[in-house]
Amino acid sequence: MTSPYPIATIIGLLVAALSIASGLIWLERRGLALWQDRYGPNRVGPFGLLQVVADMIKIFTKEDWIPPFADKPVFVLAPAIVVITVLMTFAVVPIAPGIIVTDLNVGLLFFLAMSSLGVYSVVLAGWSSDNKYSLVGGMRAAAQMISYEVFMGLSLIGVVVLAGSFDLAKIVEAQRKMWFVIPQFLGFVLFLIAGIAETRRLPFDLPEAESELVAGYHSEYSGMKFGMFFVGEYLGVTLISALIAVLFFGGWLGPWLPPIVWFFIKLFFFIGFFILLRASLPRPRFDQLMSWGWKLMLPLALANLLVTGAVVLAFR
Amino acid sequence: MLSVLRTMWDVFLHAFHRRVTVQYPDEKAYLAPRYRGRIILSRDPDGGERCVGCYLCAAVCPVDCIALQATEDEHGRRYPEFFRINFSRCIFCGFCEDACPTYAIQLIPDVEMGEYHRPNLVYEKEQLLIDGPGKYPGYNYWKVCGVAIGGKGKGEAENEAPATDLRSLLP
Numbered sequence: 288m289t290s291p292y293p294i295a296t297i298i299g300l301l302v303a304a305l306s307i308a309s310g311l312i313w314l315e316r317r318g319l320a321l322w323q324d325r326y327g328p329n330r331v332g333p334f335g336l337l338q339v340v341a342d343m344i345k346i347f348t349k350e351d352w353i354p355p356f357a358d359k360p361v362f363v364l365a366p367a368i369v370v371i372t373v374l375m376t377f378a379v380v381p382i383a384p385g386i387i388v389t390d391l392n393v394g395l396l397f398f399l400a401m402s403s404l405g406v407y408s409v410v411l412a413g414w415s416s417d418n419k420y421s422l423v424g425g426m427r428a429a430a431q432m433i434s435y436e437v438f439m440g441l442s443l444i445g446v447v448v449l450a451g452s453f454d455l456a457k458i459v460e461a462q463r464k465m466w467f468v469i470p471q472f473l474g475f476v477l478f479l480i481a482g483i484a485e486t487r488r489l490p491f492d493l494p495e496a497e498s499e500l501v502a503g504y505h506s507e508y509s510g511m512k513f514g515m516f517f518v519g520e521y522l523g524v525t526l527i528s529a530l531i532a533v534l535f536f537g538g539w540l541g542p543w544l545p546p547i548v549w550f551f552i553k554l555f556f557f558i559g560f561f562i563l564l565r566a567s568l569p570r571p572r573f574d575q576l577m578s579w580g581w582k583l584m585l586p587l588a589l590a591n592l593l594v595t596g597a598v599v600l601a602f603r
Numbered sequence: 604m605l606s607v608l609r610t611m612w613d614v615f616l617h618a619f620h621r622r623v624t625v626q627y628p629d630e631k632a633y634l635a636p637r638y639r640g641r642i643i644l645s646r647d648p649d650g651g652e653r654c655v656g657c658y659l660c661a662a663v664c665p666v667d668c669i670a671l672q673a674t675e676d677e678h679g680r681r682y683p684e685f686f687r688i689n690f691s692r693c694i695f696c697g698f699c700e701d702a703c704p705t706y707a708i709q710l711i712p713d714v715e716m717g718e719y720h721r722p723n724l725v726y727e728k729e730q731l732l733i734d735g736p737g738k739y740p741g742y743n744y745w746k747v748c749g750v751a752i753g754g755k756g757k758g759e760a761e762n763e764a765p766a767t768d769l770r771s772l773l774p
Contacts, residue, residue: 567614
């Protein structure tokens, strides 16, 4: 059920989401350093925590330049779309019983719709930059995101069948006996991989890696617009981790600790997993990525759906 | 997929390894005693300057960063009137230390020489001279060389036989 204090929940959720996303700046650098036998930022504040503040000051005070050859309204709009779609999806995530901004009965479909809209941000950024490298980066990102979205939706249907509803709060309730990761392990793996591809994290960060090699869809961006892409990526990581926790690992369910603490434990566990992925895996080539998505993941998602449907029907 | 999971587990275990970072300036990296760092001019065990102004170091320097002028004091002992090293040119190769006949110029393991103003990188003799003998204690060139200076005539150095008088007929 929806929270009885809507305004407080909305503000609390916004503050929490943006704090976690900015804190991820520090956490990712320290985490990557931990797994690379070095220290991350440890000079700026206690344990380097004020590095976040320093980075924010840097991003805010950089020159916010729009290329004269760029398509101005689209150029300015594109980074905002990333943040808007992710923050909108946070509205349906159940954090604890009673702490959810809106208990939509099609919450899962809303998330899938918003992630599809997120593709626009990359495409518009790549197109409006009027730069052939940005365009290639944007096209690759769009192709990757759209391909991996296909089986993201399919992998979640197993969860919906087991829970009997698209409502995320009801899905959490339905996991009281057993977390859905056990019957739907393949669905979990598929959703995890699709989630990594949707947020353009390593190993699926070809659009960004191009900025290390050549340019990429955010090559012409500087200042706060780049900051929007940056924070939007971390918000996406937080969102996917939260959704994995909610859909497959029982959300806020757990013994003797308060539910919200369990939610955050699971959330940070998966955020740490995302950072470990970035520290450890090499990047596949783009054609390898695409063929993997269409020729391996999609058939597996369909097979998962088939088996889940058959088993549920047989045991009815 | 299994290889991927194994890679991730291996990288995860790196969290329990010691970090290789040296936290400068709280910790400093170890420099061996013969590390070629800052250049100094050393003194004898008796306190006089070792440098005799022979120009060998300036001649051997591959980048010509040493400038000096030799002069003599009232006892006939040579010393440099000025001795200037331009550390923005110096490549710390150590050739000057190898060329020096008196162990005067030495390179020590000190590397903290950063400056904001480039002319401050030209060190004069006062900034190069140290009070001790540096890496070679107990060596005094003037005690073993054959040159006659005030207080030591010909034939009075260590391990030296007295000079023979070439103008007399006695053996």
